[in-house]
Structure formats: C-alpha cells, structure tokens
Ligand code: ATP
C-alpha cells in the first residue's frame with residue numbers, strides 16, 4: 001500500500017491523483033479553500049456500478065475536504081429521458097449512502113440562461129446559424145490531420161443570426177433545418193473546436209419543461225456553464241471528455257466575469273470483465289427480456305446489485321479498492337464479489353439450508369422427538385449470540401454430500417462412513433433406498449446419542465461435517481442461483497459479434513424446493529444470511545411469508561478463480 005493511504009471508517013481511503021491536485025490548489029489558496037463537486041447523470045437509464053465509482057469519487061472527495069456535492073441531471077436530450085430514471089437515480093445515490101442536501105439541479109433549470117448566453121455569443125460574433133444538414137456539417141469537419149472547411153453560412157451578420165435563432169426558438173423551422181454553431185476555429189487540431197453545434201431543433205416535449213422549448217442545448221454547451229453557475233470547483237468526468245476540455249474552457253472563458261472557474265479533471269472509467277456497462281446495452285437487455293428488468297440480480301445496475309444482496313458498504317469498499325487512475329483498464333469482476341463476501345462475512349447471520357435435498361432417516365432416533373440444538377449465529381461476531389435449530393428423525397442433507405460408491409478422496413457421507421451433522425450428532429450411513437429407476441430416495445443412518453452437539457464422545461474423529469435441515473421443522477423456500485450474465489470476458493469487445501451472442505444461458509437457476517431452518521420464518525426483503533457451506537443469500541422482494549425467496553448473492557469461495565487455475 002502506498003504512503004498516500006489513510007484508514008477511515010475501516011476502509012482505506014486512497015489519496016488519489018485528484019486529491020493530490022486539490023491538496024496543491026488548497027495550499028495555493030485557490031477557490032478560497034472551497035471544494036464543490038457534482039454528480040451529473042443523464043436520466044436515460046438506471047445507474048450502474050460504473051456510476052457508483054463516479055458517485056463515490058465525487059461525494060467522497062467533497063466529504064474528505066468538507067465540501068459539497070450537487071446532484072445534477074443532465075437532461076438536455078428529451079427524446080431519451082424519463083422521470084422514472086430520475087426517481088431511480090435519486091434512490092440509488094441515497095442508498096449508496098450519499099446526500100446532495102438541497103442541491104438538486106437539472107441542466108434544464110438553465111435553459112433560459114443558456115439561451116441568453118447563446119444570444120450573447122451571437123451578438124459578439126461568436127456563434128452562427130448554419131442551414132446545412134448534419135451530414136454536410138460532419139463532412140466539412142475534416143479529420144484530425146486535415147483541417148475542416150468553413151460553412152458557407154459562417155459569416156452571416158449578427159442581425160441575421162439573431163433573427164434566425166429567435167425563429168428557431170419560435171418553432172418556425174423543422175428538425176434538422178438548421179443548427180446554432182459556436183464560431184471558433186475550423187482548422188483547430190482539436191476536432192471539438194471546429195465550430196461545434198451548440199443548439200439543435202427537437203420538437204419533443206421535455207419531462208420538465210414541457211413544450212416550452214423546441215431547441216435544446218448540446219451537452220457540451222450545457223455542462224460547463226451549469227458547473228460555473230453552481231460554483232463547482234472540480235468537474236470530475238471520465239477520460240473520453242479529455243478532448244472536450246479545450247471546448248469546456250472556451251465556453252467558460254466567454255462566460256466568466258470573475259477569477260473563479262471550474263476545473264475539469266478526467267479519470268479512467270470503470271470497466272469490469274464479463275460485464276456490459278453502457279446504458280444503451282443494458283436497456284436493450286431489459287427491452288428484449290434477456291433479463292427481468294433493470295433490477296434483475298444479474299444486472300450490473302445499482303438496483304440489480306442491491307437486489308442480489310450487495311450492500312452500500314461493499315460497493316463503497318470496492319470503489320476504494322479499485323482506486324482512481326488516468327489510464328483505462330479492466331477490473332476483474334471477482335474483486336467486486338470479494339468486496340461483498342468480505343462485508344457479509346462480518347455481518348451475515350448464519351443458518352443452515354439445503355438447496356438440493358435428499359432425505360436422511362436416522363433409524364435409531366425416536367419418532368416424533370424434536371431436540372433443539374444450539375448453533376452459533378456468527379463466528380465473526382460473538383455478540384450475535386446463538387439460536388436453536390430443531391433436530392428430528394428425518395432430515396435433509398445436500399444430495400452432493402452423499403455418494404454410494406465414493407472415490408478415494410470423498411470424505412462426506414457414504415455407506416459405512418461416519419460424519420458429523422453440524423451442531424447435532426455423529427451419524428453413520430447404514431442403508432440406501434432407491435426407486436425402481438435406481439434414483440436415491442432415502443439414506444438410512446444411525447446416530448450416536450453420546451455425540452450430542454456434534455462433539456466426539458471418545459476422541460474419535462470424523463473427516464467431514466455436513467449441514468442439514470429437519471424434514472419436518474423447516475421453512476420451504478425458493479432459491480435462485482446466479483452465474484455470470486455473459487460467458488465472455490469482454491462481451492462488447494468483438495467487432496462483428498453482437499454482445500448478446502455471449503449471454504450465458506445458465507446464468508439463472510431456480511430451485512423451487514429448498515429447506516431452510518425455521519429461523520428464517522419472518523424474513524424481510526434484503527435480509528442477508530450465510531447458508532453454511534453454500535454462500536451468502538439475500539431475501540428477494542418477491543418473497544412472501546408463505547414462500548420466502550432467496551437470491552444467492554455470492555458463493556463462499558471464488559469458484560471462477562479455481563476454474564481458471566485448473567484450466
Ligand atoms: P453510459 O456510457 O453507461 O451510458 P454515461 O457516461 O452516458 O454512461 P452519464 O449518465 O452521462 O452516463 O454518467 C454520469 C456520470 O457517471 C458521468 O460523470 C460519467 O462520466 C460517469 N460514469 C459513467 N460511466 C462510468 C464508468 N463506467 N466508470 C466511471 N464513471 C462513469
């Protein structure tokens with residue numbers, strides 16, 4: 001670990017390169033010591049784990065410097081945006097543990113100011129209305145090595161431009177008839193400076209401004225100005241905006257009337273293997289029913305991770321762990337899984353559950369007897385205490401914990417071997433009952449009454465301890481097991497193959513008949529458990545008192561790592 005790390009609330013807070021920039025600025029007395037960031041989602045989809053990285057960075061940085069963070073919806077494209085997304089984004093940011101106080105903004109709050117600013121640019125000869133269509137404008141842009149060509153409309157008079165722009169606003173033209181462009185430099189080595197479009201006609205009502213506007217500012221024209229009007233000091237964004245920075249600064253230069261200016265700083269976006277992150281692609285999965293909605297537990301969305309059983313703490317710890325850099329890379333999704341495993345290990349109530357049951361009859365155990373066995377709730381946290389688990393003559397164990405003809409290294413239950421039933425007794429298999437097809441329907445065992453509690457009565461050892469659930473005293477539940485949604489490391493990294501071709505057909509397995517100990521009788525959605533030996537499980541919102549539903553959040557060990565090492 002570098003010397004730039006400090007411990008805070010049990011999580012290592014890395015002093016990343018952005019913090020180093022801020023430290024230097026504060027030393028130099030910049031912005032009067034103020035640190036003010038913003039998180040600027042476009043409400044065109046649900047937030048995903050990549051956004052969580054940005055949220056943790058923006059809010060976390062402000063917290064570190066006793067500053068402020070605004071939530072600002074970048075709602076400049078009414079055709080793709082919706083209030084459903086606005087609501088979900090607010091819920092997700094709060095759930096992650098961050099709060100914007102009374103500083104909730106929308107780029108659309110600034111439509112009047114942006115319009116006035118555009119008028120001012122026209123008046124100063126720095127913007128013009130171009131009547132060419134999009135293809136022509138784009139063809140004239142040139143290439144990074146070949147300068148662009150000036151539009152024939154570039155040198156219209158201020159009066160003509162003002163008149164046309166007012167008529168654009170009044171709705172006199174159709175979509176695509178004309179645009180407003182900033183007049184900067186068609187020969188600039190930076191393509192974004194070659195007279196970028198700043199307003200376009202869109203005859204689409206807006207989810208907040210209704211049909212007041214039929215012209216809308218482009219993202220680049222709205223973002224920096226919004227930062228400026230809100231007093232943002234650090235406009236932290238992902239690397240692809242680095243090439244937009246000169247344009248960001250150019251608009252601020254035209255706008256600013258004081259020494260203050262927001263500073264754009266870029267960082268590398270989060271990429272995860274086996275995952276697609278673009279909202280457009282996630283929307284496609286939802287629309288085409290490849291998943292069951294935005295909050296499907298296989299989705300990398302924040303609401304999907306929440307439903308899967310991820311905690312805000314685990315996601316924040318993940319964001320700390322991956323750090324903030326200037327170079328793009330791909331993070332192994334097992335690091336995300338590690339973060340939730342580590343968090344739930346500390347806090348999850350342990351219970352026993354059998355998800356692939358086979359019945360065991362303990363033939364020398366009294367019929368009708370129920371014994372309460374004391375079990376530890378969480379070995380990591382003694383304060384969580386113990387509970388009682390009912391033991392009966394008939395129990396379930398996991399089908400894979402029994403083998404009739406075991407290979408040498410199989411130490412679990414098989415004819416003639418003795419194993420420990422966790423917290424209960426030593427049992428020895430005496431018989432196997434099969435149906436006419438040869439399928440095992442029942443295993444018969446005898447128990448040693450002297451081994452109560454699972455303790456050896458005479459020092460003799462058993463090689464294995466199995467979890468079990470009473471066949472008569474239990475809660476029947478549905479369990480949903482998940483695997484990766486894609487079976488390719490980079491599903492959207494193939495040139496000629498659609499990412500959906502790599503969907504894993506086995507990513508969801510529903511087990512309708514599982515048995516869990518009675519402790520889970522009154523669970524609520526999002527309650528977390530460790531099912532001993534099987535992993536961490538979280539109660540799904542589909543759960544009812546009659547039929548609890550558990551999602552497997554993550555297995556106890558990283559099975560993929562094992563597969564990779566073996567393969
Ligand atoms: P997507 O490409 O997934 O559609 P986006 O960048 O269009 O995402 P926005 O709503 O514009 O989504 O993003 C809001 C903020 O979150 C922006 O500051 C953006 O840079 C940041 N962000 C988006 N994706 C990631 C990511 N994968 N890693 C880190 N930050 C991200």
Ligand code: MG
Pocket residue numbers: 042
């Ligand atoms: Mg975007």
